[in-house]
Amino acid sequence: MGPHELALLTLRRLVAAIPLVIGVVVVNFTLIQLAPGDPTTALIGDYPAPPGYVEQVRAEFGLDRPIPEQLGRYLWQVGHGNLGYSFAHRKDVGELILERLPATLRLMLTALAIAIVLGVGLGILAARRRDSPLDHGTRLFSMTGYSVPEFWLGQILILVFALGLDLLPSQGARSLRAPPEGFAAFLDGLRYLALPAFALSLRYIALISRITRASLLEVMNADYILASRARGARERTVLLAHALRNAAPPIVTAIAYDFGFVLAGSALIETVFGWPGIGRLLFESITRRDYPVMTAILLFVSLGVVLANLIADLFHAALDPRVRRP
């Protein structure tokens, strides 16, 4: 695919994502409007705020104006990055989220990487030995992995590996005495990352292995696979060069689709492991009734999902020439 074509496609998909983004903001606005009590509480949080600030918020969001105008003002404010102020944290909400974002991304991307490697690997093994004990075992494993609540798995991992065997730490993202940077700091970080990342990934190992297996089996019956075998290609070449490439689009789509669920799961996992990310922040904001933080996180996570879907579309197009033209 040429650079021109790619740019055009990206542009087209970006335009298609705009209604989704606006929809997400409208959902947020609707929640704030429908919430019991005054919308100012939903915008400021159930925390003592200076009276001048309440007036400022009323004016900024036009709370005495008709609903359509309020929606317009809300879109305007959010579009300009004004997500409100958290009096519980004494900090700008946008700033607060950006501060916590790196920890969440580190946890999520590690979990996703584990899930892709193990999930695709298991899926290939199961598809190659169809109906073998390995295949049935994988199927049972993926069913179970899909049914275990991830936060409970986190607790069990803490019970076994942190409290029982005393192998790995269970709370936080780094030790107090860890060096600030360098390889030792990296290793220290890995030790803290191990349990939460695995707890978060299990569900997606299960999902990805299932989709990989199904998708591979579907293309394995195709003529070009038969042709390639007939030409005497080695099984490994057939599998990796032909089958996996053609089986990839649904796998990529599934991974991107799961992205939102990984984000949600990380909220629970961060709470179990005291991980200093956005999920923990969400949990804290519930106990503190810090509403602006909650709606801002909802907005952030929703936009993250839209972005992930966009990236998946582009990957999909790069892998499969048939979807490039509408």
Added chain:
Amino acid sequence: MTGLALAPRNTLWSRLRRRPGATLAMAAIAISVLVAIAAPLLALRDPFSGSAASLLPPLSPGHPLGTDHLGRDLWSQLVYGARVSLAVGILAAASAVLIGTAIGAIAGYVGGVLDNALMRLAEFFQTLPRFVLAIVTIAFFGSSVLHVIIVIAILSWPQTARLVRAGVITLRSAAFVEAARLGGKSDTAIVVREILPNVIAPIVVTGSLDVAAAILLEAGLGFFGLGDPNLVSWGGMLNQAQQYLRQAWWMSVFPGLAITVVVLAFNLLGDALNDALNPRLRDAP
């Protein structure tokens, strides 16, 4: 997909029975439903009443699964917790299926602009992060079983809607539907009496998977401290277990196992139903 509902029920039953996973799943579901119904008989004491005997390990006299930090009997809490999980799971999934069926049938039968709009809406709802949205909504509106059911239902209908729509579109110009139309039946009667009975198979499958997803979502809300404060729930039990992991592993192990078993059962059932109902796969090895 078409001829499924026409197949006699006993063949579906026997196809299901031949799968060990399905039999096991149905047994687990039946047992958990019985436990939920008979909770007052099975509980050894009031799940809310505390005692001085706090953090007793399992197999203590009078407390087969031990007690929690307030000396409440874990077995009795577990038994009452089954009520919340199953009620929320089944009612939320049933509501989601009803909403999804209605929207999918309208979209598929009417077609055109309305179909397009409804399917865009379904896509949009599938993009929304369900768990975070459920958390924020419940935090705003207050926690009660009813709120949890409504929120889960509103966030879960699109899958059913898309399946029903696809089924309705393939059937709306089928000969037997044409015949009914020529016979002077109203559109509503045609959809409800002629078309929907033939798309019941995928609805049943997603329904079962929806129950599993709803139970997990409810447990997650409970773990976040957003369960109904007046009821015992498995998610809520895990929320309290979190603070006592070091002292009382049993507070975490038993409720989590209960959730896993019930969710696994509904997932296995959905999977087995899918295999049994899907004619394309029926004769596959």
